Every structure is written in C-alpha cells, then in structure tokens.
Amino acid sequence: MWPNKFDYVRAGSVDEALSSITDDGKFLAGGHSLLPVMKLRLDAPEQLVDIGRIPELQGISANGGLTIGAAATHDAIASSADVQAMCSALASACGQVGDQGVRNFGTLGGNIAHADPASDPPTVLVACGATVNIQGADGARSVGAEDFFVDLFETALDDGELITSVSLPNCSDCQCAYVKFPHPASRYAIVGVAVCLKMDGGTCAQADVAVGGATVKAVKCAGAEAALAGTTLDDAALNAAAEAVKSDIADWLAGDIAYPESYRQQMAGVFLKRAVAAAQG
Amino acid sequence: MTTRIFGSGIKRREDPRLITGEALYTDDIKLPGVLHMAVVRSPYAHANIVSIDSAAAEAMEGVVAVYTSDDIGDGLAGLPTAWLIPDSDLKTPEHPALAKGKVRYVGDGVAIVLADDRYRAQDAADAVVVEYEELPAVIDPEEAAQEGAPLIHDDVEGNIAFRWAPFDKEASDKVFADADVVVSERILQQRLLPTAMEPRSAMAQYNAATAELTLWCTSQNPHIHRFIISAVTGLNENKVRVIAPEVGGGFGSKIPCYPDEALVSWAAIKLGVPVKWTETRSENYLITIHGRDHVQHVDMAASSDGKILGVRATVYAGMGGYLSTAAPGIPTILHGLLYVGPYTIDSVYCESIGVMTNGTPTDAYRGAGRPEATFLLERMVDNVAREIGMDPAEVRRKNLIPAFEDGYEVAAGLSYDSGDYPAAFEKALGMAGYGDFRRQQKSAMAEGRHLGIGVTAYTEMCGLGPSQVAGAVGFQGGLWESATVRVTPTGKVQALIGASPHGQGSETTLAQIIADELGFPVDDIEVIHGDTTETPMGWGTYGSRTTPVTGAALAVASQKLKEKARVLAAHLMEANVDDIEYADGSFSVKGSPDQAQSIQDVALMAHLAWNMPEGMDPGFEESQFYDPPNFVYPFGTHIAIVEVDAETGEIELQRYIAVDDCGPQINPEIVAGQIHGGVVQGVAQALCEGAVYDENGQLLTGTMMDYCMPKADMFPNFELGETVTPSPHHPIGVKGVGETGTIASTPTVYNAVLDALAPLGVKQLDMPLTSAKVWSAIQDANGGGS
Numbered sequence A: 001m002w003p004n005k006f007d008y009v010r011a012g013s014v015d016e017a018l019s020s021i022t023d024d025g026k027f028l029a030g031g032h033s034l035l036p037v038m039k040l041r042l043d044a045p046e047q048l049v050d051i052g053r054i055p056e057l058q059g060i061s062a063n064g065g066l067t068i069g070a071a072a073t074h075d076a077i078a079s080s081a082d083v084q085a086m087c088s089a090l091a092s093a094c095g096q097v098g099d100q101g102v103r104n105f106g107t108l109g110g111n112i113a114h115a116d117p118a119s120d121p122p123t124v125l126v127a128c129g130a131t132v133n134i135q136g137a138d139g140a141r142s143v144g145a146e147d148f149f150v151d152l153f154e155t156a157l158d159d160g161e162l163i164t165s166v167s168l169p170n171c172s173d174c175q176c177a178y179v180k181f182p183h184p185a186s187r188y189a190i191v192g193v194a195v196c197l198k199m200d201g202g203t204c205a206q207a208d209v210a211v212g213g214a215t216v217k218a219v220k221c222a223g224a225e226a227a228l229a230g231t232t233l234d235d236a237a238l239n240a241a242a243e244a245v246k247s248d249i250a251d252w253l254a255g256d257i258a259y260p261e262s263y264r265q266q267m268a269g270v271f272l273k274r275a276v277a278a279a280q281g
Numbered sequence B: 001m002t003t004r005i006f007g008s009g010i011k012r013r014e015d016p017r018l019i020t021g022e023a024l025y026t027d028d029i030k031l032p033g034v035l036h037m038a039v040v041r042s043p044y045a046h047a048n049i050v051s052i053d054s055a056a057a058e059a060m061e062g063v064v065a066v067y068t069s070d071d072i073g074d075g076l077a078g079l080p081t082a083w084l085i086p087d088s089d090l091k092t093p094e095h096p097a098l099a100k101g102k103v104r105y106v107g108d109g110v111a112i113v114l115a116d117d118r119y120r121a122q123d124a125a126d127a128v129v130v131e132y133e134e135l136p137a138v139i140d141p142e143e144a145a146q147e148g149a150p151l152i153h154d155d156v157e158g159n160i161a162f163r164w165a166p167f168d169k170e171a172s173d174k175v176f177a178d179a180d181v182v183v184s185e186r187i188l189q190q191r192l193l194p195t196a197m198e199p200r201s202a203m204a205q206y207n208a209a210t211a212e213l214t215l216w217c218t219s220q221n222p223h224i225h226r227f228i229i230s231a232v233t234g235l236n237e238n239k240v241r242v243i244a245p246e247v248g249g250g251f252g253s254k255i256p257c258y259p260d261e262a263l264v265s266w267a268a269i270k271l272g273v274p275v276k277w278t279e280t281r282s283e284n285y286l287i288t289i290h291g292r293d294h295v296q297h298v299d300m301a302a303s304s305d306g307k308i309l310g311v312r313a314t315v316y317a318g319m320g321g322y323l324s325t326a327a328p329g330i331p332t333i334l335h336g337l338l339y340v341g342p343y344t345i346d347s348v349y350c351e352s353i354g355v356m357t358n359g360t361p362t363d364a365y366r367g368a369g370r371p372e373a374t375f376l377l378e379r380m381v382d383n384v385a386r387e388i389g390m391d392p393a394e395v396r397r398k399n400l401i402p403a404f405e406d407g408y409e410v411a412a413g414l415s416y417d418s419g420d421y422p423a424a425f426e427k428a429l430g431m432a433g434y435g436d437f438r439r440q441q442k443s444a445m446a447e448g449r450h451l452g453i454g455v456t457a458y459t460e461m462c463g464l465g466p467s468q469v470a471g472a473v474g475f476q477g478g479l480w481e482s483a484t485v486r487v488t489p490t491g492k493v494q495a496l497i498g499a500s501p502h503g504q505g506s507e508t509t510l511a512q513i514i515a516d517e518l519g520f521p522v523d524d525i526e527v528i529h530g531d532t533t534e535t536p537m538g539w540g541t542y543g544s545r546t547t548p549v550t551g552a553a554l555a556v557a558s559q560k561l562k563e564k565a566r567v568l569a570a571h572l573m574e575a576n577v578d579d580i581e582y583a584d585g586s587f588s589v590k591g592s593p594d595q596a597q598s599i600q601d602v603a604l605m606a607h608l609a610w611n612m613p614e615g616m617d618p619g620f621e622e623s624q625f626y627d628p629p630n631f632v633y634p635f636g637t638h639i640a641i642v643e644v645d646a647e648t649g650e651i652e653l654q655r656y657i658a659v660d661d662c663g664p665q666i667n668p669e670i671v672a673g674q675i676h677g678g679v680v681q682g683v684a685q686a687l688c689e690g691a692v693y694d695e696n697g698q699l700l701t702g703t704m705m706d707y708c709m710p711k712a713d714m715f716p717n718f719e720l721g722e723t724v725t726p727s728p729h730h731p732i733g734v735k736g737v738g739e740t741g742t743i744a745s746t747p748t749v750y751n752a753v754l755d756a757l758a759p760l761g762v763k764q765l766d767m768p769l770t771s772a773k774v775w776s777a778i779q780d781a782n783g784g785g786s
C-alpha cells in the first residue's frame, strides 16, 4: 500500500529509456504487476522509467506475420482484427487476462517481462513460436519465446534491456485455441493450455501445444504434440496426448496451497482435451 | 384510511452518496497537523521480544516519535474482554495495546511510529529493529488444547480460556445409549476473514484545554467504543467523543475495540496533535478479527424411522492470541443454545472449549456462532437420512416443530417467539420442484452427470436482546436501544439513534417506520447515527438487532409523539380528543372535515407554544428506550442445486432458492439485499473462503490472490420466497434478517455437493470445497469419472 521512495522518469523514445535507466531502476509499462509488488514492499526499485507512452512501442501490425508493440495493452490485442485473424488463441488469452480494467492498462511486454507463471499470454506465445524482440544499450537481439521464459519470474532479459515488440507467424490456416482454468481467488490460470493444429483434411498434420499456470513457466509439450500429430484427433489420440502432456510438464510443475502441483498436472490433461475441442469448434 | 409506506421497496437513500464516492469515511477526514501512525508488527506467531532498537527509525526525516509498550507504561490499560460467560472458569489474559515481552500472533503490535507522512511512517516502521526469540506456535484449536502444546499465556493453563457445558450430560448420554441410530462427524468450521470493503481506520484528536478526546473510527458501536476507550485511557466517559462516520461494512469485525484505536488515542493525548492510522488490506487480513475456527465433534441420535432424538457436540473454538471483545460469547451463548434449530429435538448437549492459539483473535463474524450451529445440525440431519435410507427432506419434514404463534420452549432453554416452519419448508420445496429434481438427478446420473440438492431448514435467534438475559449470560452491557424523534419547527424530522448502521440500509428502513407511525413524508425524515455526542445511548449494530430493537424504540417514540399531536390538535380545533380523526398526516374533527390540522401545523404550534393545553410541555420531540422482552426468531428453508464436474472437481451452483420469514417486511428490496449478501457470504464459506496458516503460524492466505472472495459469476439468480409470521412481542411484528442468509446457506450448498458426490463414494470433506479437494476425494473413493 505504501511503496518505498522512488524517482520517476517518463521516456519519450526507446533510446531515451535505455539511456535513462539506472542500475536500481525498472521500466514501468502498465504498472499492473510492478506497482502491486512495490505497494507490498516486495520490490523497491529506486527509479521507474515509464515506457508506456513511447510511440515506437505501440501498435500492432500485420505484414505476413504479426508484430505487436511491447506497450500494446491486453485489450488492444484482444480486440485487434489482425490478431483475431492470424492468432486467435492470443486474442483469446489476452481477452481472459484479469478484468477489463487490468486489460486496459496491462501490456504484453510487461506481462512477459514479469513472467508470472500463472500468466496467460506466454502460453500462447510459446505454442505459436513467437519471437521476442529486445533492445539493449549494446544493440538489438531476438529470442524465441521458448528460450525467453527461463524459470519462475525469470526471463532471458538482461539488466537494462527493453522488449520492443513480439513477432508471431501467421497462424490463420491453423486451428488454434487457448483454454484457461481460472483460479477462483486470483483468476490467473490454475492451468492454461494453448494448441495450434495444422489440419490436412481430417488428419492433424502438425500440433503445437504449450501449458502454463500448472508450471513455473510456459512449457512446450513435445510428447503431447507427437501424440496428436498424424492422428484424426480421435479419443485414443486425445487420451494419449492427455497422458503425454503430464510427462511433458513433470519437471516444471508449480502449485499453491489450494491447488497443488499434482492436481494441476492432472488438469493439464483434462484441459488439453478441452483446448483441442475448442480449436476444432 | 392511511396509506402506509411500510412494505414498499423504496430505493436506499444511502446509495447515491455511496455509489458516487461522496460518502465520508474515517480516512477521508483530514485534520491539519495530523501525524500518521504505522505499527511495527510481529513477523512471528509466537516469540519472546529480546530487544527493540528504534534509534535508526527515530533519526529518519519526518519521524516524531517511536513508542513501545515500555513507553506507554500504565498510560493505557489492557483491552477488556466484555463477554464474561458464566460457569465456565473463564480466564481473561491481559491484552496490552502493544506486546509486552512476548508476541502471540503474526501482526501483534510491537511498536508504533508517528511521522508527518504515511510513507515516512512506514519507512521508519521498517527501520525499527526487533530481535525475537522464536517459540513453537500452535494454530489448530484442538491441538492447542492438548497436553504439551506450546503455552501461550502463562495464566491460561493448558491454553483453555473457558469450558462451557451448561446442559445435562447424563441425560444426553442416556438418549444416545438408547438410540437406534447414532451418526458422528468431525466438522471443521474453517477460519474466515471478514473482509469489509473499507479496512479499519482510526483518528484521534485531544484538546488539552478542555481535556476532551475525539476519536473517529470504523465502529459498529460507537457508544461501546467510547465506553472502552474511556476505560483504557482513564478519561471520563463524558470527555470522550467517538464518531463513526460512514462505515464501509463490518460483518462483526468492527464491533471489537482493537489496540489500534487505543494507540491513536494515547498518542494524540501524549503528543497533543491529531494522530491517524488506517490499515492496509494486508494488515486487515493479519490483525482484524477472523471468524469461525471451530473443530466440532458432533453426534446425532435418531430412531430408525427418522425421529431425531438428540444432538451433542464437543467444540474446540479457536480464540487466537488474545480474547477479543465479545469472543467468549460466540461459540457458547450464540452457538450451543441453537442446537435444537427448527426441530423437535428433546435432548441437546454442548461442551464448548475456548482455546488460545497463535492465530489472529477471533470474534463475531456475520451470524456469529449460529452458522456454526446450523451447519452441524443440518449436516447431521443429512447423515441420519443417509444412514437410515430416508430422503433428507423427509427426515426434516418429520421433525419440524409445528406452527406456533406465541412462544415455544425448546430443550436448549430458549423460548422461540413465533414460527411456521412447515409452511416455509413446503413452499421452498415447491419452488425447487423437489420431487422432479430427484428424477432429473437419476437421469443425469445415467449420462454421467452429478447433480445434487441440499435443503436447510433453520431458525435463528437475533434482535439481541433482552438486557436481563444479556446480564445473565455475562454480556458486559445492556442490549436495549434508545432513540429520539425530533421534529423541527418547519416540520422536518431528525431521528437520533444509538445504533450505528454501516451499509445495511437502516436509514431508509427506519425512516419508513417513522413515516408510518408519525405521518410525515418519508423524505422529510433524516436518521442520524454514529456520534456519541449527538445521539442517545445505544449498544450498536450487530446481531440483526437494529430493525427489531431500534426500530421498536422509534415506533414507540413516534406513537407517543403522534398522541401528543392528537391532543394538541384537539385543543387547537377546540374539539374533544375523542372526536379527532387521523389520516395521512392530518387531524380532523369527526363530522366537520373542513376543519383540519396537518401534523406539521401541530408541530409548529408545539414549538411556538402560544396556545398549549393545560399541562402539556412545549416542543415536539420524544425519546424512547426499548428493551426487547425476548429475542426474535426468523426462520426459513433454503435449497441449493449443484452440479459437480467429476473431471475437474468444479462445482456449479445452478439454482438457489431461499424462503425466509422475517415477519412483515418493511422494505422488501432491502430484505432481498440482505439475503443476497448473506447467501453469498455463506456459500463462499462452503465453496471457496478459508484462511490457511502454515505450521509456524504464518498466514498463507494473506491477500486476495490466495484468499478466495466470492465473485458474482459464481452465482445464479437467487429465487426468493417469503412467508410472514409476525413476532408476537414486537410493536410492529418485525424480526431481523441481517444474518439469516449466512446462517442458512453454508450447509445448504455443502449438503448439495455431498449429495452429488454420494454416488461416487465421497462421504465427507472439509470446507471450503475447492475443486482440487473434490477431485482428490473422487479419486480416493475410486469412483472417478476421469
């Protein structure tokens, strides 16, 4: 409720943001993850560099694939026709973040930089093979989403680096979905499953699957993908995939007092089936 | 004929200011030169304080002082426990405003910091260095009562603060020994966090010249706060003014007098400047009282054809680190006396053991003792039904007390005022389509879907209460209310009440009572409360008592005033009093209707006093003390229909039917609002709320990320019904309705879920019924659908 003292700088450009940030400083985007932890005094940056209004970080563009500015809000993403067309699972995930007030402020860049294990968007980014574009004092680099998320609240970002945008391939020819089992208290994900299916007639040519919420980070699930690929997504395939997904995430499980790891692991199987059904529906 | 506003669902007059944010809460009040208080709180549940070093904190910018209990010395007496239940060997351990040498729960205050700014106060509080020697902690009340448990207060042997068992044990044992059927269950009433929308706040100002202290605070009972603040500070009661401005909900949590209110008062006196403290939500969860926390061992005896013969329970009631203001009365007087419920049960026994633990102190939380009684009763009725293979609704029907209009003595010693339990019961069953549901349930099961139904018949004791009874059960106060109805010369009404509503809509309801009794338009009536200097004495708003008790005081005061008006009107119209007729705010003389005096005209003439009848005093104002001759006993039947998703363990509440009888309804919209809110709170206990501590006494559900508050989308539209059985002893027949929803709904939903789970082999689960628990239970019972 009563954060420690800090300085505040509003940056007008990416260059200004990168040159302003100090060792004990943090970027401030929507503030919906950072400010709560500061109010609880669990974090006490001495400086906030507000990047929320930098023009280069805004906007969503569709050009073969999608490029989403780091400061695009969850609401902007959920309601973007381009995102709905090219990656409906991401639109769905962003539309399920918190409530409308949270979606109006929270940004994609802030969400993935914070890397809360129960977040929704990272699961889709990992499933759909997104790329995170990063700018630092020493130049720009890009990291695949799977490598970007390292562990609980831990990413590949180095100190002082800024996420500028996230790129996604065009999945408009896939059947994709994000299905979430919301935690009754926080409404974050107990488990969230993203699937992206390339269908060839009645057969699944390729399946991309990721799980979040039940895990310390969004995890790509190769076992489940293999169980689905080449099948007609019949019950046997779904049951096999539901079993496989539990092994895929076994090393990364997360839980809390009310919804322990073992339960979430089982639910990943249930919600994988539901995600496949939603993708096909 | 007079048009009555009684029974009309007019809009709550409180809402415009609440909805637009114009209401003035304690924290909104700004005084020049105010200092902000931050409290250094124990991070340990149980520890000795080795040393406190405040030097660094004192040196910080803006910090005026840091105080510990040594600095306070005897400047503040310990906080009193004000419900001294008799025949229970009650121990009341000292509760100092700041810990003396030892902390007893996480959040126990150790030092206070006073600074010119709230942020700086918090910075300095973080800079106070306290060295602790950690001691083993105990949270579970049953464990804390066992030999070898860590001792929390040296003067409370075995951590047992009281042992209350007023019933005949031998007689009860005999009933159980002779019964065909005995069912038993260990029931956990988990700790709940009251979570009023407005956290607690207190600000004190002391005027050294007049030696007067003003305390603004979040209180449900400012007159009780004044009484206690006077006692702990040593100031005379007439030099203490307590003001409860707008109060944003309480649910019981703003009844007690807490250390924080005493500390701002002491600091304001000491420093001669105003001092303010407002808790954060995290602090609220740590230090504001919790509710429930019972471990109950319950048995019910029945005949094989479903007649309930007896109920008995041993209850370990967690009191937390100290005995809060009313704590001992909750699991005893407000609990064990309710074991008969609406049934013809001839034998009850309750042994309630109040146990000190290293949890946050507990006290009254909406329903206070009665939900815990209703739950165990209703749970056991379902267990009996299952045991003997009878439908649970049939068992209830068989045991309901038949209709009565004026008094019914029950084995627990109470005398219920009036009731027609079968009528409410049959009405609810009809609304639910109970028989059809049982058929639907069977066909759903054939499709692998798990539906369940829960039925609760309840009655409860509220409208607290006759003061003589309060005295007999050790309540350190009266339970009457007083009110003044004052009419201004221009014919507008101010009603001053001692009770202190805080969100219930009582300003509207009470104005409706006065409007009917006195004949003024409802919009010309203001109800004023919350300031001990402005309002007459009253014991506060809790126990569903404001409408029954304050409402009665206002009704009688209004009737007296109207009688004065009638006599004066007769005098002014030079008529005989017996010839005066009254309708819609106007007096006229029988047979000459053109001669009339409005009540406003009469009020003005009473103020002017130019022409008064012999012996009549001037002015137009009446005061009334009202001590209820008995409690009131609202009742009803609630029914829930749920579906359990066996794949995930999720519970969907599909229908909720509530038939409540609170006597004649003054404002049906407000009654519905109270029932809705109460049902939501009670369902939340069944399905999602629960405070959890780890083995070291750390609160794991310290924020709403983990502590699951109910949300609107968990609920269907409630289907409400009513029956109307007036209270025979009340001037206008009304009963309370503030707690009924909470009391009835927890077992209703719990029993519905267990009904759905029965075919899967699940017989018992601890609340809250999270999907993870339900799913695991299904797996364990080996009947899993996944």
Ligand SMILES: Cc1cc2nc3c(=O)[nH]c(=O)nc-3n(C[C@H](O)[C@H](O)[C@H](O)COP(=O)(O)OP(=O)(O)OC[C@H]3O[C@@H](n4cnc5c(N)ncnc54)[C@H](O)[C@@H]3O)c2cc1C
Residues within 6 Å of the ligand: A026, A027, A028, A029, A030, A031, A032, A033, A034, A035, A036, A051, A070, A071, A096, A097, A098, A099, A102, A105, A106, A107, A108, A109, A110, A111, A112, A113, A114, A116, A118, A119, A120, A121, A157, A161, A162, A163, A164, A186, A187, A188, A189
């Ligand atoms: C009530 C509530 C409910 C919520 N529910 C959900 C939910 O259901 N699902 C969900 O996924 N999330 C949920 N969230 C979190 C929400 O998505 C946050 O908005 C988001 O996680 C953080 O975005 P932000 O823009 O607010 O970031 P900020 O809070 O401003 O920043 C978060 C962190 O990211 C860093 N950062 C921000 N932008 C950048 C950047 N461009 N480059 C590098 N570092 C950066 C900051 O320095 C900080 O460390 C909820 C939040 C709240 C308050």
